[in-house]
Amino acid sequence: MTAPGAGGLQPGAPPASAPHPGMPTYLGMPSFPVAARAAVADSQLRANLTHATHTIRAKRAGAVAELADWEQLRQAAKEIKDHTLAHLDTYLLRLEANVTRAGGHVHWAADADEANAIVAGLVRSAGADGVVKVKSMATQETGLNEALAADGIGALETDLAELIVQLGHDRPSHILVPAIHRNRAEIREIFRTQMPGAPAGLTDDPQALAAAARAHLRQAFLSASVGVSGANFAIAETGSLVVVESEGNGRMCVTLPRTLISVVGIEKILPSWRDLEVFLALLPRSSTAERMNPYTSTWTGITPGDGPEHFHLVLLDNGRTSALADQTGRQALRCIRCSACLNVCPVYERTGGHAYGSPYPGPIGAIISPLLRGVTSPADASLPYASTLCGACYEVCPVAINIPEVLVHLRAKVVDAKREKTFSPERTIFQLSGWVLRSPRLLAAAQRAAATGGKLVARSGRIRRLPPPLNGWTETRDAPAPPPESFRAWWARTRGTGR
Amino acid sequence: MRIGLFVTCLTDTLFPGTGQAVVAVLERLGHQVDFPAAQACCGQMHFNTGYRREAVPMARGFTAAFAGYEAVVTPSASCASMVREYYPALAAQARDPGLARAVAEVAPRTYELSVFLTGVLGVTDVGAYFPHRVTYHPSCHSLRMLQVGDAPLRLLRAVRGLDLADLPEADVCCGFGGTFAVKNPDVSAAICADKVAAVRQTGAEVLCAADNSCLMHIGGALDRQRSGVAVMHLAEILARTEDAR
Numbered sequence: 001m002t003a004p005g006a007g008g009l010q011p012g013a014p015p016a017s018a019p020h021p022g023m024p025t026y027l028g029m030p031s032f033p034v035a036a037r038a039a040v041a042d043s044q045l046r047a048n049l050t051h052a053t054h055t056i057r058a059k060r061a062g063a064v065a066e067l068a069d070w071e072q073l074r075q076a077a078k079e080i081k082d083h084t085l086a087h088l089d090t091y092l093l094r095l096e097a098n099v100t101r102a103g104g105h106v107h108w109a110a111d112a113d114e115a116n117a118i119v120a121g122l123v124r125s126a127g128a129d130g131v132v133k134v135k136s137m138a139t140q141e142t143g144l145n146e147a148l149a150a151d152g153i154g155a156l157e158t159d160l161a162e163l164i165v166q167l168g169h170d171r172p173s174h175i176l177v178p179a180i181h182r183n184r185a186e187i188r189e190i191f192r193t194q195m196p197g198a199p200a201g202l203t204d205d206p207q208a209l210a211a212a213a214r215a216h217l218r219q220a221f222l223s224a225s226v227g228v229s230g231a232n233f234a235i236a237e238t239g240s241l242v243v244v245e246s247e248g249n250g251r252m253c254v255t256l257p258r259t260l261i262s263v264v265g266i267e268k269i270l271p272s273w274r275d276l277e278v279f280l281a282l283l284p285r286s287s288t289a290e291r292m293n294p295y296t297s298t299w300t301g302i303t304p305g306d307g308p309e310h311f312h313l314v315l316l317d318n319g320r321t322s323a324l325a326d327q328t329g330r331q332a333l334r335c336i337r338c339s340a341c342l343n344v345c346p347v348y349e350r351t352g353g354h355a356y357g358s359p360y361p362g363p364i365g366a367i368i369s370p371l372l373r374g375v376t377s378p379a380d381a382s383l384p385y386a387s388t389l390c391g392a393c394y395e396v397c398p399v400a401i402n403i404p405e406v407l408v409h410l411r412a413k414v415v416d417a418k419r420e421k422t423f424s425p426e427r428t429i430f431q432l433s434g435w436v437l438r439s440p441r442l443l444a445a446a447q448r449a450a451a452t453g454g455k456l457v458a459r460s461g462r463i464r465r466l467p468p469p470l471n472g473w474t475e476t477r478d479a480p481a482p483p484p485e486s487f488r489a490w491w492a493r494t495r496g497t498g499r
Numbered sequence: 500m501r502i503g504l505f506v507t508c509l510t511d512t513l514f515p516g517t518g519q520a521v522v523a524v525l526e527r528l529g530h531q532v533d534f535p536a537a538q539a540c541c542g543q544m545h546f547n548t549g550y551r552r553e554a555v556p557m558a559r560g561f562t563a564a565f566a567g568y569e570a571v572v573t574p575s576a577s578c579a580s581m582v583r584e585y586y587p588a589l590a591a592q593a594r595d596p597g598l599a600r601a602v603a604e605v606a607p608r609t610y611e612l613s614v615f616l617t618g619v620l621g622v623t624d625v626g627a628y629f630p631h632r633v634t635y636h637p638s639c640h641s642l643r644m645l646q647v648g649d650a651p652l653r654l655l656r657a658v659r660g661l662d663l664a665d666l667p668e669a670d671v672c673c674g675f676g677g678t679f680a681v682k683n684p685d686v687s688a689a690i691c692a693d694k695v696a697a698v699r700q701t702g703a704e705v706l707c708a709a710d711n712s713c714l715m716h717i718g719g720a721l722d723r724q725r726s727g728v729a730v731m732h733l734a735e736i737l738a739r740t741e742d743a744r
Contacts, residue, residue, distance in 0.1 A: 037685045046689075346672040350689040386683065388676025388690070389547060391643035408585075411549030430545055434553035437508055437540035438560050447512050462722055472684030476691070477719030480513050487511040487518035491534045 029357030031382035039351040045181050049352050052180045056343045059289035060396070066291070067281070077282055078400040080275045081334035085324060091236040091269050092315065098239025102301020104311040109263075115316050116147035119228065119261055122312050123153050126259045128226045134243060134250040135159035136230025137175065137337055138263045138316055140359035141372075144228070155228065156220050158249040160213050167194040173353030173361060175339040176287050181352045184209060217249065227257035227308070231264045232336065233279060234313075237272045240300040241313070244283060244293050251297050260299075260308040265316050267324075267333040279336060282398035286338035319372030328409040329371045334399040335364055341393035341403060347386055356383065363393035367406040375414045384410035429469070440488070447486040454482035502532050503568035505561075505609070507575045507711075508540035510732075514711045520738035521574050521612060524625055527740075528616075532572075537564040543581035546589060548678045555593045558586055562601035570619060571609040574734045576641030576709045579611040584644055611641065612734055613650040613709055623657045628741045630660030633731075634703035636694070636717065638710040639672050651709050651733050658736060664701040668693075675716035691720045698728060706730045 029035065039045060064070050084091055096106045109115035115138075123131055131148070133139065133155050145155040145166075157166045161179040165172050168190040172178030179187065188204040191212055199212055229250065233242040241262055243250045254260055270276055284293040302311050324330050342348045342362030353361030357379040358369040366383045375381045384407050393403040418424055436442040457463055458481030466474045473479055485493070502525060506518040518534075525532045542557030561582065565571045573579050583606050590599040616622050635655060641647045655663050674680070674690025694717055698706050706721070708714050711732055718730035 033683045033685070036683060040685045040689045346674060346690045347683075347686055350686050384549075385679065386686075388639070388672050388674060388679045388687075390639035390672035390676070392639075392670075392672065395643055408547055408549070411547070412551045413549070415549035415551075427550075430548065430550045430553055434545055434550065434557070437542070437545075438557045440537055440539050443508060443511070443539050450512065469681055472681045472687075473719070475684055476688035476723065477716065478722040479719060480715060482513060483515055485515060487506050487515035488534070488536060490515055490519065492536070495534070 029379040031378040032355055032357070032386040033382060035355035035357065036347075036351040036386070039355045044183070044186075045352055046350065048181055048183050049349055052177065053343045053349045056177075056289060060286060060340060060343065063285040063289040063291065064396075067285070073278055073281055074398055074400050076278045077336075077398060078334060080270065080278060081399055082331075084269055084271055084275075085267065085330060085333055088266065088269070088324065091271055092266060094236040095234055095239055095269055096315075098236065099301060099311075099313050100239070102239050104239065104301040104313055107312060107314045109314050109316050109318070111318050112142035112316075113147075115142045115263055115314050115318070116144050118312075118314050119144060119263065120148055120151045120153060122259070122261050123148070123226050124151075126226050126310070128153070128224075128259075130154040130156065130224065131226040131228045131261075132156050132158050132220050132224040132253050132257065133162075134227070134229045134245065134253040135162050135178070136228070136263060137359060138230045138265050139228065140172065141265075141318065142263070142316065144263065156217075156224075158217050158221070158253060159245075160210065160247055160249075163213055163217070164190055167191065169194075171354055172359060174342055175337050175360065175362075175364075176342075177339075181354070221249075221252040221256050224253075224257045226259045226261065227253040229254055229260065229262045231262055231268055232283070233276055234264055234269045235271075235273055235276060235298075236269055238300055240273075240298050242276065243295075243297045244280070245295045245297070246288060246290075246293055248295050251295050254297050254299060255307045258308060259310040259312070261312045261314065263314045263316055265318070266320050267335075283336055283338055286336075286340040286396070286398040319374075322374075323368075323371040326371065326409075329367065329406055331401050332364070332367050332371055332406055334401055335368065336399060337364075338398055339364075340396040340398065344392040344396050346388060346390060346392070351386075356386065358383075363387060363403045363407075364401070367401075367403055367410060370410050370413075371406075375410065375417055381414045381417075384408075384414060426469075444486070444488060447482065447489070450482035451484050451486070455484075457481075500530050501569050502530050503565050503571045504532050504534050505538060505541075505565065505571050505573040505578070506534065507573055507578045509715075510574060510711050513715070514732065517574050517711055517732040517734050520732065520734035521572065523738040524612075524616075524627075524734060525572065527626060528620065528622060530620075533568070535564045535568075539564075541578045541581045542589075543578055543585075544677055546581065546585060551589065551592065554589060555595070555598070558589055558593075558602070559595075559598055561586075562598065562605050565605050565609070566601065568605075569608065570615060571605065572612055572615045573609065574612045574709070574732055575711065576611045576638055576645045576647060577712055579609055579614075580640045580644035582606050582609045611645055611647060611709060613641075613654055614645070614647050616737075617650040617653060623653045625654065625657070625737050627658040627737045627739055628660050629658050629736050629739045631705055632662040632664055632701075632703045633705045633707050633736065634664040634666045634698060634701040635669070635733075636666055636673060636698070636706060636708045636713060637669055638708050638713045641709050642670055647709070651707075654733065654737060655707065658739075661736070664703045666701055667697045669697075673713050673717050675713050677712070680716060687716075688720070691716060695720050695724065695726070699726060703728065705736070707733055707736055709733045 164179040174180040184204040231241040348362040463479040542554035546554040586602040714730040
């Protein structure tokens with residue numbers, strides 16, 4: 001067990017300087033069980049996560065309970081998204097036509113590299129060497145900040161939690177609350193040591209911390225010539241984008257700079273404003289447990305004399321069309337990134353987000369990452385197994401994604417992808433146990449063998465240590481010793497063989 | 500009613516007392532119980548771990564063993580939900596119309612014990628006597644897949660002498676998750692630690708559930724800590740009477 005605080009700031013981390021460093025990448029992440037082991041042992045992380053997830057969980061339950069028609073809203077959202085995904089080509093072309101008509105420019109990016117190159121080119125042609133950013137999952141997914149940094153362009157995250165993460169040379173660990181793994185004492189320390197011009201005598205009072213961040217960001221907002229955003233929704237019928245946020249930094253980013261670049265996943269589209277109504281009821285209650293979020297910004301192309309003079313929409317695929325081709329997996333594209341599933345997940349609560357090796361942590365990350373990236377890397381192949389299949393995520397999902405169903409589907413993909421490969425100890429165990437467990441005769445023989453073996457290793461009916469691969473069980477739990485007589489042996493002895 | 504007992508491979512092998520208790524309760528209520536010896540495993544572990552191909556013959560074996568029974572009763576919400584919720588998809592993926600027909604016939608008649616007692620037989624008082632302080636953990640598959648609701652609690656409340664203690668955060672997973680417990684042992688143990696703390700907070704002598712798999716997990720941790728809290732399947736409590744302890 002790591003002592004409190006030991007998992008916190010790295011003393012050797014480089015100081016912040018302009019341009020801001022990009023967020024570290026996720027390449028080469030270890031598999032989930034390995035990453036999770038370290039997280040589970042970090043008591044400061046565990047305390048921070050338990051406190052935060054339990055608080056949000058309870059608030060969300062209260063906010064959802066206020067709406068008598070929650071289930072109908074959920075069903076409507078599911079159907080709107082499914083309809084849109086089934087006609088994605090139509091709606092994307094409609095969106096493109098309407099954005100263009102409103103004076104915007106639409107770019108199509110097949111993958112992360114294309115998206116990053118488009119954005120870097122646009123920033124350069126705007127004559128800028130830095131951008132202000134409003135929190136965006138799509139640009140975290142593409143590693144935009146790192147790509148821009150490699151091109152000599154600084155990217156400043158303006159969401160408070162993203163700023164904390166960026167200043168701390170850290171990675172986000174939650175979709176909505178990226179610095180959920182930090183407490184305010186840790187945040188004060190990050191600001192004090194990493195934020196240029198941090199006030200002397202800064203305390204860990206939340207208001208003081210917010211005020212320090214505000215002062216730090218204000219100058220950047222006023223001087224930036226390029227803003228980069230994502231979007232929560234893209235409305236096809238008018239070519240409008242919608243960003244939902246709590247701090248007002250998003251409003252600054254999409255209105256103050258002369259050039260606005262929005263990177264948006266192709267699944268974020270909704271046919272009409274009428275459809276948006278459903279999602280504006282579901283999203284704030286599911287994510288921040290608010291009836292309505294403080295800032296909802298919408299814009300349509302450019303408006304002369306008001307807001308950005310140039311608007312670019314980068315539509316990102318990056319694995320989405322292959323996810324769409326997966327009949328069971330495609331439901332994950334309904335996701336509106338609310339993070340309700342993270343907050344109720346018993347696994348996420350113990351590991352935090354970093355163990356998932358992706359900007360998308362928690363239950364949704366365990367399905368989205370393998371759907372977008374495939375199941376070939378050890379990290380992606382381990383993600384579908386990072387769940388107890390307890391179903392709490394499906395229960396709270398506002399767009400009714402059956403996450404356990406997709407997890408089990410992806411597990412089959414992981415297993416099937418390895419079937420052609422050479423020897424696998426796990427597959428051998430499952431094939432052999434499959435033979436035994438489908439045959440009453442072999443099962444009975446195994447039960448007799450287990451009873452004999454159990455007598456040798458058990459003490460007072462309990463087994464304290466088992467060999468691999470079951471040693472993971474007996475590290476922390478006793479195992480029951482097989483009884484001298486199985487149920488079927490008892491039945492045969494007392495009732496005869498039956499049919 | 501001709502009832503086929505699906506005892507499950509886990510209970511058959513490790514917890515025969517639970518199977519005997521199911522037989523005792525159903526016979527006490529005047530029903531004939533049969534144990535078709537052709538039964539083995541429902542295939543849930545293989546299916547949930549990604550070995551679907553290996554699970555298909557187990558599903559075929561299950562449907563063959565239980566064809567023709569008016570009701571199939573099992574002391575596992577988890578295995579019941581495998582049959583009811585996942586067998587149809589498994590049969591469709593295996594492109595086996597014969598299996599699909601057999602599943603359509605047997606799956607709707609496959610019941611978890613508490614659902615069968617309260618929903619099908621309409622019984623909540625099974626004549627049990629168990630003068631102990633008990634707390635109940637609603638397993639995830641009973642709660643969220645099978646949606647058994649408060650059926651187990653209604654059965655427990657009707658047991659004479661039983662002092663039922665509310666389990667804090669009862670609906671949170673215990674961290675078992677089948678092969679999850681072995682593939683991610685650290686996270687599994689961390690989740691279980693909180694469940695164990697909640698159980699001990701109740702002051703209960705006995706932790707009860709409708710799934711021996713979860714009980715094996717939580718009970719294994721309770722035993723490792725020498726907590727003195729016993730685990731018992733719901734059926735074993737319902738089988739206790741003043742005559743038969």
